[in-house]
Amino acid sequence: MRSIDRRNRDLARWMRALLVGTAISDPAIVPAVAADATWVGNGTPTGDFNTIGNWSPNTVPTGIATFGASPTTAVSFSIDSTVGEWKFIGPGYTFTNDHTLVFSGAGITITAGSAAITNNGNLTFANSSTPGSATITTLSGAHVVFQNFSIGGNASFITQAGGTFDISGLGANLVTGSIAGAGTYSIGSQLLTVGGNGTSTTVSGVISGANGRLAKVGTGTLTLSGVNTYTGLTDVIGGTLIVDGSIASSTPISVKPGATLGGVGAVGNTQVLGTFAPGSGVPGSSTSVAGTLIVSSGATYVIQVSPGAASSANITGTATLAGTVNAQFVAGSYVARNYTILTSTGLGGTTFDTLTTAGCPSASPRASAIRATTMCCLTWTRYSGSE
Numbered sequence: 001m002r003s004i005d006r007r008n009r010d011l012a013r014w015m016r017a018l019l020v021g022t023a024i025s026d027p028a029i030v031p032a033v034a035a036d037a038t039w040v041g042n043g044t045p046t047g048d049f050n051t052i053g054n055w056s057p058n059t060v061p062t063g064i065a066t067f068g069a070s071p072t073t074a075v076s077f078s079i080d081s082t083v084g085e086w087k088f089i090g091p092g093y094t095f096t097n098d099h100t101l102v103f104s105g106a107g108i109t110i111t112a113g114s115a116a117i118t119n120n121g122n123l124t125f126a127n128s129s130t131p132g133s134a135t136i137t138t139l140s141g142a143h144v145v146f147q148n149f150s151i152g153g154n155a156s157f158i159t160q161a162g163g164t165f166d167i168s169g170l171g172a173n174l175v176t177g178s179i180a181g182a183g184t185y186s187i188g189s190q191l192l193t194v195g196g197n198g199t200s201t202t203v204s205g206v207i208s209g210a211n212g213r214l215a216k217v218g219t220g221t222l223t224l225s226g227v228n229t230y231t232g233l234t235d236v237i238g239g240t241l242i243v244d245g246s247i248a249s250s251t252p253i254s255v256k257p258g259a260t261l262g263g264v265g266a267v268g269n270t271q272v273l274g275t276f277a278p279g280s281g282v283p284g285s286s287t288s289v290a291g292t293l294i295v296s297s298g299a300t301y302v303i304q305v306s307p308g309a310a311s312s313a314n315i316t317g318t319a320t321l322a323g324t325v326n327a328q329f330v331a332g333s334y335v336a337r338n339y340t341i342l343t344s345t346g347l348g349g350t351t352f353d354t355l356t357t358a359g360c361p362s363a364s365p366r367a368s369a370i371r372a373t374t375m376c377c378l379t380w381t382r383y384s385g386s387e
Contacts, residue, residue, distance in 0.1 A: 034063030034084055034105075041072025049095075050078045063105070067093050067113070077101065085129075088113045097121050107150070108132035119144060119163075131155035131176075133197070138163035138183060145169070152176025154197050159183030159205065167192060168209065178220070179203055187212035187230060195220055195239055204245075214250070216241045216259070224265070236261055236274070243267055244280075248290040257298070266290055272323070277302035279311035283330065292317040293344065297353065299323035303341050303378070307332040310378060315344035319376075325352045327378055329359040334380060342376040351376065 037055035041047045052058045054072070055065075061083060068089045076096045084105025090112035100122040107129030108115055115134040117123065123138070124145045125131060130153040138144050140162025146152070147169055154177040159165045161182035167174045168188025177197030179185060185192070187209040195218030202223040207214060213232035216222050216239060223242040234241070234250045236259040243263035247253070251268040255261045255276060262277040269291035270276070276295065279285030283306035293315045295301055304311045305327050319342060355368060355378075368379050 035059045035061050036064040036066075037061040038066040038068065039070055039072075039075075041070040043071055045072060046074040046076065047072040048078050049075050049081060067115075085109060086115065087111070088115055092116070094118070097123060100124070102126055103129040103131075103150075105129060108134050108153070108155075110134070125150035133177065138165065138181075140183075146174060156180070156197060156199060156201075159185065161205065178222075181205060182226075184208065187214070189232070191215060191232075193217055195222060198239075214247075223263070234268075243287070248288075251291065255299075261287075263287055269317075270294070272296060272299040272301070275300045275302060276313070277311075278313040279304065281311075283311055284309035286312045286314055289313055289315045289317075291315075293319040293342075295319070295321050295323045295352070297322040300326050301341075301352065302326045302328065303339075305329045305339060305378065305380070307334050310339035310341050312341045312343070315342065317344065318346045318348060319344035319350075320348055321350040321352050321376065323352060324354045324356055325378070327355065327357045327360075329357065329361060331359070332361070334361045337380060339378040339380070340375055341378050344374055346374055347376070 037057060037059050040056050042054055047054045050060055052060055063084045064087060065083055066087045073093045077099045080100040082102040082104055086108045088110040092114040095117045097117060098120045102124045104126050107125055108131050110132050117134060117136045119136060119138045119142045122143050124147060126147045128149050130151045132153045133155060135156045136144060137158040139160050143164045146167045149171045152174045156178045157165055159181040163183035164186060166186045167190050168186050170190055173191035175193040178199040178201045179194050180201035180203060182205045184205055185207040189211040191213040193215040195216050198219045200220040202225060204225045206226050207228040207230050209230045211232045212230035215235040215237055217237045219239050221240040221242060223244060224247060225244040227246045229249050231249050234247055234253040236255045238259055240260040243265040246266040248266040248268050253267050253270040255272045255274045257274045260275040260277055264280050264285050266288040270289055271294040273296050278287035281304055283304045300323060
């Protein structure tokens with residue numbers, strides 16, 4: 001009986017050892033460790049990211065990929081890839097992605113050199129990753145997607161016709177350097193803040209999103225020439241926003257001190273604390289305001305004037321006026337006349353506070369801003385001598 005018990009105990013110990021050994025040796029059970037590697041390339045101008053021989057040590061990194069001096073600075077992908085971080089210590093690199101590329105860690109960090117990605121597949125920034133200051137061009141049929149709590153860095157995004165930039169699934173708002181191109185910017189209900197890199201760009205595609213919001217910062221000019229459909233606010237905080245298409249669905253539109261709104265397109269309800277320069281900068285051009293306009297005290301309303309026309313704003317609702325009219329005259333032969341510089345359904349007894357001029361014709365000109373019930377006019381007369 002004792003021998004049987006001893007054999008049972010020995011068998012139990014053997015089984016426990018076998019189970020432990022199996023658990024240790026099974027790679028499916030051992031947690032994966034992200035691999036780090038440095039790009040060395042293959043000695044030719046173009047190399048494959050997914051070839052182990054292009055890396056030191058010989059492993060395709062899933063953790064941190066470091067890019068420094070190498071004769072191979074054009075990189076492509078042969079399969080789908082997930083990586084935690086790209087670190088650039090110089091020189092400039094270009095990447096062509098025809099697959100799915102996911103950043104799951106810190107994203108792109110550039111301390112020297114540059115990174116430009118041509119995206120013809122799916123590019124995803126997940127978790128808290130960032131594109132840093134990379135330039136990302138998304139081609140037709142391709143997608144750039146921000147997920148979780150990823151951030152926009154100071155990157156430049158160029159989304160071509162048929163391409164998509166999507167932040168609708170983010171858990172927070174996104175701030176990035178600049179946007180451009182004829183593609184789709186799907187912002188959902190998020191706030192997209194652009195312009196921080198100071199680049200002047202044009203978006204001829206569509207910015208869409210129910211309750212989606214757009215903020216323009218920085219010193220550059222953002223031109224929107226497409227018919228945009230996002231319905232939240234537009235906040236012009238810095239630089240210039242030119243609307244040559246439409247943001248009539250956006251409300252309210254706020255122009256902060258030091259910022260400028262202009263263009264020949266249509267905008268929604270607008271309040272100006274900074275500068276409103278309706279039209280294209282050419283006398284006779286105009287901006288349409290689908291709703292109401294408020295020009296606050298301290299704001300500036302800039303118009304361009306020629307002998308035959310002046311730029312103007314056409315308001316479908318009411319206008320409440322204050323601030324300064326700045327009339328900029330082009331060269332020409334002027335005669336006394338009135339110029340309509342704003343129309344609305346009613347001014348509520350308001351008018352502009354002051355008038356300043358630039359380039360006013362010679363021969364002792366006089367210009368003054370006057371109002372009627374529904375429109376505001378600029379009167380220009382010539383006179384000689386004292387009043």
